[in-house]
Each structure stands twice: as C-alpha cells, then as structure tokens.
Amino acid sequence: MNSRTDLAPAVESILAAARERADETSDRSPLSVDARPLSGAIRRAEADGRVPVIAEVKPTSPTAEGSREDDPVELAEAMVDGGATAISVLTEPTHFGGSPEALTRIRNAVDVPVLRKDFVLDESGLDVVEADLVLVIVRFVDDLEGLIEAAKRRGFQPLVEVHDPEELEVALDAGAEIIGVNNRDLARLEVDLETFELVAPEAPDDVTLIAESGVSTPADVRRMREAGADALLVGSAIMDHGEGETDVGENTRRLTRAGTQLDERENDDRSTEI
Ligand SMILES: O=C(O)c1ccccc1NCC(=O)[C@H](O)[C@H](O)COP(=O)(O)O
Numbered sequence: 001m002n003s004r005t006d007l008a009p010a011v012e013s014i015l016a017a018a019r020e021r022a023d024e025t026s027d028r029s030p031l032s033v034d035a036r037p038l039s040g041a042i043r044r045a046e047a048d049g050r051v052p053v054i055a056e057v058k059p060t061s062p063t064a065e066g067s068r069e070d071d072p073v074e075l076a077e078a079m080v081d082g083g084a085t086a087i088s089v090l091t092e093p094t095h096f097g098g099s100p101e102a103l104t105r106i107r108n109a110v111d112v113p114v115l116r117k118d119f120v121l122d123e124s125g126l127d128v129v130e131a132d133l134v135l136v137i138v139r140f141v142d143d144l145e146g147l148i149e150a151a152k153r154r155g156f157q158p159l160v161e162v163h164d165p166e167e168l169e170v171a172l173d174a175g176a177e178i179i180g181v182n183n184r185d186l187a188r189l190e191v192d193l194e195t196f197e198l199v200a201p202e203a204p205d206d207v208t209l210i211a212e213s214g215v216s217t218p219a220d221v222r223r224m225r226e227a228g229a230d231a232l233l234v235g236s237a238i239m240d241h242g243e244g245e246t247d248v249g250e251n252t253r254r255l256t257r258a259g260t261q262l263d264e265r266e267n268d269d270r271s272t273e274i
Contacts (some may be wrong), residue, residue, distance in 0.1 A: 006187045010062035010095065015140065018119040019095045028127040033155035035132040036113040038178060039208065042231055043087040050256045053220055053250075054115060054210065055079035056235030057106065058086040059097030063189055064241040071214040072102040073109045075248050078240065080110050082252025088115040088233055091129065100129035107131065111201040115159060115233075124170060132177070133157045141185065145174040161212065163195065165202045177207060180233060184213040193223060200228040220259030225259065 007015070045052040057075050060067035062167045068075075076087045089106055090098035098117075107114045108132070110138030116131035121140060127146075134156040143149050144160075151158040160176035161169045163185065171179055182194045203209050211229035215221060216237035224232055 005212050007095070008062075008187060011022075014062075014119055016097050018125075020093070020123055022121055022125055025128055026124045031127050031130055031154050033130045033132070033156055033157050035110075038113050038133060038157055038231075041085045044082075045083070045256075047076065048083075049065045049260045050083040050085070051225065051258055051260060052085040052231035053083070053221075053252060053256050054086040054088050054231055054233040055082070055084035055238050056117065056233060056250050057098070057102070057236040058088075058090045058117075060240050060241065061090075061096050061236070064236060064239075064242045067097055068239055068241060068245065070245075070248075072197050073105050073238075076106040076110050078247070078249035079252045080112055081189070082249040083256030084112065084252050085231060085256075086113040086209060087132075088117045088235070090215065092120045093117055095168065103129050103131060113157075116190070120147070123147060126154055126156065127240075131156065132181065133135055133163060135159050135180070137161045138171050140161065143168060143187070148175050159210065162199065165199055165205050168202055170201055172207070178210065179203060179207050180210040180212045182212045193220060196224055196229065197227045203228070218254060221255050221258035 012254050022079045042052045057072050079087060089103040090096040090100050091100045093101050103116055113132035115133040117135050123176060134151050136147055136158050148158050157177045157178055158179050160171045161180040161182050162171050181196045181199045183193050193214055196211045200209055208230050209228055210231045210233055211224035212233040215224060215232050215234045234255060238248050240246045240251060
C-alpha cells in the first residue's frame, strides 16, 4: 500500500476486511471477461443528450444515514431507465452491504457496462466475479502497474482511482486510461468537489476522466462537467438512504438531464407555469 497513515477508522476497517477476503480467494483461477466498453456507452449517452452518469447500487456505507433493502436488480433497472450510462455495484459485504452475486444478477439483467466497486488489493482479488470494469485505488495498491496489467489481461477495463495530482501522476505512469478522481477524502471521509477541479486540469486529453463522490444536485453535475468530467459516478444521491426511499429512477433522471436540452425545456415549462 502506498500510504498506511492518515486513514479514517472506517477505511482501516474496510481494508482489514478486504485482506481477510483476499486470503479466501488467493487460489482462484484467472477470469476471462468479454467486457462492454465504457467509451461506447459514454458516446451513446452524449449522442442521446444524456449526461454520462455511472449510477451506483450502494445498499449502505460508513457515511450513509441508513440502508436500502430493495432488490439490487430492480434498483439497477430503474437506474438504466433513468438514463444511467453504466452501473457501479458495491461488492464489499461488511461495510457496504454488497455481494459479488448481486453484481452477477445485475450484469445479466442490464445491457450497460457494470463496474465492480470494491477494495481490490492484489491480482487474486480480481478473480472474484466477472464485470466490465474493476476499481483499482492507487492509495491501496503496492504494484499498481502489475495490477492494471493483470486486470487488462483478464479483459476488465480498470478504473483507477486517485485523490490528488501526485496520485494522478502515479496512475498515468502505471498505464491508467480510465481515471476516477474521488472527491471523498479517505482520511476524514469528507467530500469536496474542488478536489476534481484541482486534479482534472493535470490529466491528458486522451484519458477518460470520471468525477466520483459527492455529486448530489444538477448544479453539481454541471460544475463537474464544466471542470472536464467525461462521466460522473453517483451513489448516495441516487440511492437516497434516508427514510423517504425515493425513486432511484427519478433520482438518476434528474442528474442525467442536468444542463441538457431536456432539462432546460423542463425549467422553461416550470417558469411558464409560475
Ligand atoms: O461512501 C462512503 O461512505 C465511503 C466510505 C469509505 C470509503 C469509501 C466510501 N465510498 C466509496 C465510493 O467510492 C462511493 O461509493 C462512490 O464514489 C459514490 O459516492 P457518493 O455519490 O458520494 O455516494
């Protein structure tokens, strides 16, 4: 791991659980994945006038106010119906309420790319479940180049997560092509959209850049797009873990339409009604 210091206790606990699970999966044979390309899905969203949003099935989390027990497949289908470009599935069981089985069910039910969101520490952690993309967090991996190569060899598209310009450089040197800038600081678990605005200008144009975490309103979507996000990864605002259990399809639609012609037409209609 790059830096063992300065992590929130919840993140330390997530990593301890990930190490235990890594021991259980160390003898699996390598997977071979026929992945749905994220680039094509992003292009299709742009052509349709939708903001490319990767909507996350996230039953709970260390920072969520509650949990949602809905069927993950129904959640994912509603997200796609709301215009999601891809689905992210938390497979971490202990702190996020996810499972590899839920990911497989979702991937069989939808036709968009599916990201496995977990805390993969080494090559054997890749061989848990087939997905189109797999998350690799720069901060938690010793041999980043080796892990990115191993993921690509299996057919996965690695989404390499960074939090600052130094980690961006490490990711680029290791061959990352899809980069997620996490607005959530893993030391304090606070989110700050300025993180993406600080890191994005340092990224070369040929990288697919994803703004992760803390995006909750159409204004946030517009802000991240203006800062150069090719796509946005959104969990909490779509899942809405509070007591209301709102419609995840509608929550997704509100963000996929942000700043598009459809959004402007709705705003115009609203102002005429007033
Ligand atoms: O979401 C958390 O509480 C969390 C805590 C500790 C480590 C990671 C955490 N989240 C993982 C993620 O990357 C997010 O689920 C994802 O970026 C979506 O974020 P958001 O839209 O803010 O739910």
